[in-house]
Amino acid sequence: MTALVFVVDDDADHRAAASDLIEAAGHEVCAFPDAAAALAALDRSDPGVIVTDLRMPGMDGMGFIAALAARGGDHPVVVITGHGDVPQAVQAIRAGAEDFLEKPYSADHLLLVIARALRARETRDELRRLRSRLPEEEIVGDSRAMAGLRAQVAALAGLDVNVLVTGETGTGKELVARALHAGGPRGAKGFVALNCAAVPESLFEIEMFGAAAGAFPGAMVDKPGKLELADGGTLLLDEIDSMPQPIQAKMLRVLEDRTITRLGEHRPRPLDIRVVSTSKVELKAMAFDGRFRADLYYRLAGAEIATAPLREMSGDIALLFAHFASEAARRYGRALPEIPISLRARLVRQSWPGNARELRAAAERFVLGLDPGGEGAPATSEGSGASLPERMAAFEAREIHAALVKCRGNTERAATLLGLPRRTLNDKIKRLGLTT
Incomplete structure (x- = not known):
């Protein structure tokens, strides 16, 4: 999937390097030295994703996210942070950013995060299209x-x-x-x-x-x-x-x-x-x-x-869950809760023997806050029908997620708590699609 990507960074060298990497992957890039210039460009362009530095003079990344929200747009924002800024990045996620990257990062990781953000927007666009038709x-x-x-x-x-x-x-x-x-x-x-x-x-x-x-x-x-x-x-x-x-x-x-x-x-x-x-x-x-x-x-x-059956359409599970949750929120007069990346990852690992009917019931429980696990998914992958690797992955994801919450998103402290090297923990967070 190719798209227009905005790169916003006051560091000219980093801005140029990131732009080159993204263009090499087939995307079109517009680069800006500050948030104000990027906001002005939104009047004439519709980027698929915005990549922005967190620390910038004038309007910083948090202010940029707030300004984007005030415009009422739906552009996924990927925040780039320096060493030690992960708690601020977590705040950015809570303020509406889609994901974040911690410097230094690899080219593959940058492109993976951009692809994930594009898929998230595509899912939201699909849901808006669905709401205009008979469910x-x-x-x-x-x-x-x-x-x-x-x-x-x-x-x-x-x-x-x-x-x-x-x-x-x-x-x-x-x-x-x-x-x-x-x-x-x-x-x-x-x-x-x-x-x-x-x-x-x-x-x-x-x-x-x-x-x-x-x-x-x-x-x-x-x-x-x-x-x-x-x-x-x-x-x-x-x-x-x-x-x-x-x-x-x-x-x-x-x-x-x-x-x-x-x-x-x-x-x-x-x-x-x-x-x-x-x-x-x-x-x-x-x-x-x-x-x-x-x-x-x-x-x-x-x-x-x-x-x-749903097991043959794993790529559709998160989209279907979001669609059913949207229907349930409208039917019960509830606000649609944010579906975190960690929940999407758990949903895909489910076996769903009841297929879409079971998935719909899980989405309704999620909207109503009735999920006994407190995270919106039905029975976890640790059920008797799951394989040993699936159960181990579910346990690992739950423990890492709990540690990140306990440490307020600080991966260094979470790594110490879990007894893991920080690099190993970061790799697991990326692989499991976790966030806080």
């Missing part, structure tokens, strides 16, 4: 799996073909169904959902096809079924693999004839629907085994979409 119809993520899923939905949304969506529990199958409905010509009509696993078999026919008044004792008025309610729009048959065999035969007839007859009636009613079905098991295998009608399977699976 239930949004497929969030930048991974190859999510990009492919969006492409499939876009290609099929405008086609009046039945779609079967398969995937593990919690992978967003209903989200895909709603996106298919919203993106097609039926989007202005009704979207009706029926969970096939939640309806008792004795009531399935009435729930699905409806009943006329007097069709059975107690039927005092006409009752339209889910099929009739979805006329002109989309019917979602969730967990279609749980549909009883007798209903499967009647559903096949509906799809072939495009008519429906209520229980207790003999007059068929015309029906115009699109059916999207979901299944967490391999429906084709069930059809081959005789556990599901093969002819109905082929009617339902005019096209197929498979949703990926």
Whole structure:
């Protein structure tokens, strides 16, 4: 990812050296000798990230961060500090800076921090874009799996073909169904959902096809079924693999004839629907085994979409968590808490067997302050399902984070407390993505 980078430093030699390093990585650079000049340039340029020295004559780095906040912009700021200035850098982080670098630093470390800041801004930009759209119809993520899923939905949304969506529990199958409905010509009509696993078999026919008044004792008025309610729009048959065999035969007839007859009636009613079905098991295998009608399977699976589990999209976890947290904050009328880098690192190390549904629940607990660990993540990587390296990394991250908090961000004192060389501690902080 390339971007425009502002470099602000009163030291001409350091300003030139940092600019050369950043330009060599493919970024465009604008360098300024003081904060006032950089602020004036913001009227005509929109940098992806701002790299600034902390100690400068006139307006220093802290004043620069405050001035940026007053402008209402969203430019990630990376603060460069001298030896012994880490506590001030921590204050800068709390004031709104994205990250900091301590001199002397390596070229690789500088570029890594800039890349991390750019990704953070991209995440915030994505969230702003998401807020302008209907959350239930949004497929969030930048991974190859999510990009492919969006492409499939876009290609099929405008086609009046039945779609079967398969995937593990919690992978967003209903989200895909709603996106298919919203993106097609039926989007202005009704979207009706029926969970096939939640309806008792004795009531399935009435729930699905409806009943006329007097069709059975107690039927005092006409009752339209889910099929009739979805006329002109989309019917979602969730967990279609749980549909009883007798209903499967009647559903096949509906799809072939495009008519429906209520229980207790003999007059068929015309029906115009699109059916999207979901299944967490391999429906084709069930059809081959005789556990599901093969002819109905082929009617339902005019096209197929498979949703990926969260473990295959680790790069999307932090973005999804931020999206779910934003939704929860809006729903509960809470301020959206800052999601620290240390929490993002912990989230990526989780296994998430419940997929996005589990991640959403964790984000809601984070927003409501209900996380028992106090740091917003659900069960840590030290759970029984984690590998030994994952558990060791989680323990190490927690201990280092606690030491940094106890020492108010002073890495020298934290290193002494932990019994580590300071350079080793700094390397671990970078590798684990920790901050205070």
